[in-house]
Amino acid sequence: MNEDFKxxxxxxxxxGATYDDLLRVARTAEAAGYDAFFRSDHYLKMGPISGEPGPTDAWLTLAGLARETTRLRLGTLMSAATFRLPGPLAISAAQVDQMSGGRLEFGLGSGWYEQEHTAYGLPFPALRERFDRYAEQLEIITGLWDTPQGATFDYRGTHYQLADSPALPKPVQRPRPPVLIGGAGKKRTPMLAARFADEFNLPFVDVATAAEQFDRVGRACTELGRDPSEIVRSAALVVCAGKDEAQIARRAAVIGREVDELRANGLTGTPAEVVDTIGAWRRRTGITRLYLQLLDVSDLDQLELVASEVVPQLD
Incomplete structure (x- = not known):
C-alpha cells in the first residue's frame, strides 16, 4: 500500500460496547497493521437497539488504550464541544498524548445530538451558540498547547475566559497534536478548518458531496493565506466486506442494514469491490486517510479480511 494512504x-x-470490546478491536487493528483506532464521543445510542451495557467515556477509553497499545494513533471523531469545558479538555487530551508517547489525534466538533444532552443533563444551546462555543474552544485548546513553556495564557471570549493559565500540561507532540475538524457545513466549518485543522474529515457522504466540501475548505485556506495542501483530506465510511455474497449479507443483517444501500453509501462488497471503491474516492477527492466504521465490534474477522485482502491491493 502507498505509504501516504492510511x-x-x-x-x-x-x-453497545464495553472497554474490553474496544480493547480487542484496538489490539486486532494494531496487529493487522492499521494506522489508527478512533472512536465516537457519544453518551446515547442511536436507532432501535438497546445500547446495552451503556456508553463508555471517550477520553477514559483513549487513556486506557494509550497504555495497552504501542503503535496505533488514537483519537475521536469527534468529541463534542458541548460535553466539556475547554481548559479541562486540553488537560485530558495532553495527558492522553503523554500516556501514549505522542500518538493522540484531537478531533473536535460542535455537538449535534440533542437527545443525549437531554438524557444526561447537558446544556444544548441553539446552533449559532454551539458554533460560537466550538470556535472559542478551538482557540483556547490550541492556544494553551501552543503557549511556550514558562509563559501564561489569557483569553477573553464571549463564552469562556481564562486568566494567567500556566497552560500545562504540555502534550508530547509539539507544538500540539494534530487537530481534526469535519462536517458538511458550507460556511463556518470550512473557515474553522482553514484556521485550525491539520486534517479535515467527511463522514458518511457521497463522493461528489465530499469533493465539493474539500474544495470549500481549500478556498477558505486560500482566503486566509494558507496552503490548502497543509490539510490532510479524509473520509469515514461504514465497512461491510465479505469473501462472498453470503458473508456480505450476514454482516449487513447483523448491523441492520440492506446490502444494496450499503453498496451505494458505504465500503461494501468483496475485497475487489472494496479496492475499487477506495480507488474511486482517492481519485475524485484526494483523500489520503479512510476511516472504516466498524459497527459490529465483535467482528474482528472483518478487520483481518480487509487487512489481508484489500490493503495489499492498494497502491
Missing amino acids: LRVFTEPQQ
Whole structure:
C-alpha cells in the first residue's frame, strides 16, 4: 500500500460496547497493521437497539488504550464541544498524548445530538451558540498547547475566559497534536478548518458531496493565506466486506442494514469491490486517510479480511 494512504478503524461504542470490546478491536487493528483506532464521543445510542451495557467515556477509553497499545494513533471523531469545558479538555487530551508517547489525534466538533444532552443533563444551546462555543474552544485548546513553556495564557471570549493559565500540561507532540475538524457545513466549518485543522474529515457522504466540501475548505485556506495542501483530506465510511455474497449479507443483517444501500453509501462488497471503491474516492477527492466504521465490534474477522485482502491491493 502507498505509504501516504492510511486505513483507520472507527468504532461507535454508544451502540453497545464495553472497554474490553474496544480493547480487542484496538489490539486486532494494531496487529493487522492499521494506522489508527478512533472512536465516537457519544453518551446515547442511536436507532432501535438497546445500547446495552451503556456508553463508555471517550477520553477514559483513549487513556486506557494509550497504555495497552504501542503503535496505533488514537483519537475521536469527534468529541463534542458541548460535553466539556475547554481548559479541562486540553488537560485530558495532553495527558492522553503523554500516556501514549505522542500518538493522540484531537478531533473536535460542535455537538449535534440533542437527545443525549437531554438524557444526561447537558446544556444544548441553539446552533449559532454551539458554533460560537466550538470556535472559542478551538482557540483556547490550541492556544494553551501552543503557549511556550514558562509563559501564561489569557483569553477573553464571549463564552469562556481564562486568566494567567500556566497552560500545562504540555502534550508530547509539539507544538500540539494534530487537530481534526469535519462536517458538511458550507460556511463556518470550512473557515474553522482553514484556521485550525491539520486534517479535515467527511463522514458518511457521497463522493461528489465530499469533493465539493474539500474544495470549500481549500478556498477558505486560500482566503486566509494558507496552503490548502497543509490539510490532510479524509473520509469515514461504514465497512461491510465479505469473501462472498453470503458473508456480505450476514454482516449487513447483523448491523441492520440492506446490502444494496450499503453498496451505494458505504465500503461494501468483496475485497475487489472494496479496492475499487477506495480507488474511486482517492481519485475524485484526494483523500489520503479512510476511516472504516466498524459497527459490529465483535467482528474482528472483518478487520483481518480487509487487512489481508484489500490493503495489499492498494497502491
